[in-house]
Amino acid sequence: MTFKEEILAGIPDYLPELKAYDPTVNHAPKRKAILSEAETKLALQNALRYFKPELHAALLPEFKAELETYGRIYMYRYRPDYAIYARPISEYPGQSEQAKAIMLMIQNNLDHAVAQHPHELITYGGNGGVFSNWAQYRLTMQYLATMTDEQTLVMYSGHPLGLFPSHKNAPRVVVTNGMMIPNYSKPDDWERFNALGVTQYGQMTAGSYMYIGPQGIVHGTTITVLNAFRKIGKNPSGGLFVTSGLGGMSGAQPKAGNIAGCVTVCAEVNPKITQIRHEQKWVDEIYSDLDALVTRVKEAKAAKEAVSLAYLGNVVEVWERFDTEGIMIDIGSDQTSLHNPWAGGYYPVGLRFEEANDLMANDPETFKEQVRKSLKRHAAAINKHTAHGTYFFDYGNAFLLEASRSGADIMAENGIDFKYPSYVQDIMGPMCFDFGFGPFRWVCASGKMEDLDLTDQIALEVLQRLAAKAPAEIAQQMMDNIKWIESAKANNLVVGSKARILYADSEGRVEIAAAFNRAIAEGKLGTVILGRDHHDVSGTDSPYRETSNIYDGSRFTADMAIHNVIGDSFRGATWVSIHNGGGVGWGEVINGGFGMVLDGTEEAAKRLESMLFWDVNNGIARRNWARNENAVFAIKRAMEAQPLLKVTIPNQVDEQLLK
16 A cells, blocks of 8 residues: 555554554553452453444454553554654545644654654553543544545544644644543542543643654743753853753753753663764764763863763762762753653662563552652752752752652641752742743645745744834743754754744734745745743643743643633634643643644635634733733733733732732
8 A cells, every 4th residue: 555545544444554562662661550340351352342243252362462561452463554743645545635734733743753652652652642541643634635625623632533624713623631530530540541542641742742752842041041051140151050951852852961051960761862872963962971071061061062971870879979989960950751750751870771660560569769769869869969058959850849749848837838949940930931921833834844934034033023012021932942943953952843932922923824824825935833831921821830930829720721621712723632641640730722724825824813812812811810920911811912812911019918
């Protein structure tokens, strides 16, 4: 079959050739056995319902073996024969250009160069899935290839529920992931219901088809690192940034450190992913010997190099050894997947990688205890460095939350707050989100580098024009992004689709998108797909990350994320998504995203202006109501620009009255 024919065929009526397990691919760890005997039967029934009854006898033992071996039914047999990557949009079959664009984005999320565990359909974060199994992938691609602009595809936690009659201004796809009844949102609930095949952890941009590889987090991490050094009043040159994690999004950290201009040490326990990041040139050098690492760090600091060093081992060893050696760590963090601590998100010190994986699958309670002990030791080592002036921040991966739950010395004196801030509390919240600046991104659907170059040029021209008239309050944000886009190509940030990201407020997003749409209309540019990370101004309610700088008591509410996705859906988004879970964990966050296809039409011009303005200002309005000073400034500025916008402004209370 050709690529188009296999897409259109969907789930075949016959048994495809059995696919051998490929040990060269980075695979998800075995999930723990959690199903009862009755639930195991139910999981098998649920899996077999995708296939004709005459195939059930052959597939049943195979799926049962997968469940026993891997803890999940992935349906490896049904992996497509074609390579999965973001092809030019013209190569996809279909009646709807918008649907073709979504197929492109789905395949980009599962590209072997992009996805963390591609054969398990996991894009990043250890469990952030696009789908739960290959039957869902095949059926979804078939639906997208046959739908029209008068239909909407409904995605039910990875399962394509079906095509429903709709209209051209409605979203082509509506996505939900893991939207559990609140009392069923604990970690073991995910293990159970995911194993049953009835829900999935979509993370953020994984299950909403908007991941663009590590580039997205490179940009956010670069801004975070730059502002962290500004916060301590030090130039990054000669400074040391210590962190951990090279898999998935966390692999962006060493690259961001290089761009910021500091020395970066990033620890990782997985040899395979460490080698991949080195081959991709996201990390400069690899060390497995602590003595050699110490010598190299001292040299790099003295020479004020901008260099990234991977340590193949546990980060706890790095923190402890650097303390013994008297090596000053200027800024420190962690980006292991601690939202998923018991299933491969965090590896405890003292165990080899293979030993930890074996313990995780076969003795999960002992593994949990080892993780808890490691987090205590990890926090103790960090505390020694911060006593000497290190600036440590939680990078939104639930490090502080899980460390506190493990009994680590991580709490403030009041017993309520943590000793260390979330990076959103200190940096991204007040400096970016409150002003409306967040991760705006786009993908050139043609797959042509010249199209990406043109979009870079257009975006730079828009930013320079807006910066010339921007108020002083946002001057730094504007200049950081101008510098970023000027050097984006030179930094070799493209992995997978021809994509770009920058931080922009609603004015910047609307202006850049409108300029793209005009260029498409003039025949200078191919189709462009707009999107953003969920980690943004208004897409996500997350009390320990995105909304951690909300101090009016409402940070545990999720109204904003729900408002956001509803508003996006009727203002012109091509697809919308809403998820339970994300970078900080299942049951800890509700987050929403969108995708929008620009085709050069007047209709697209209207949609982008309406939707992008709402998508940002919804969040600023909420942050303003929380009495965030910069958000009050930003929403007043937005009301001046758009007379139809009327937002309730909070009255400030004299603190003396409350004493």
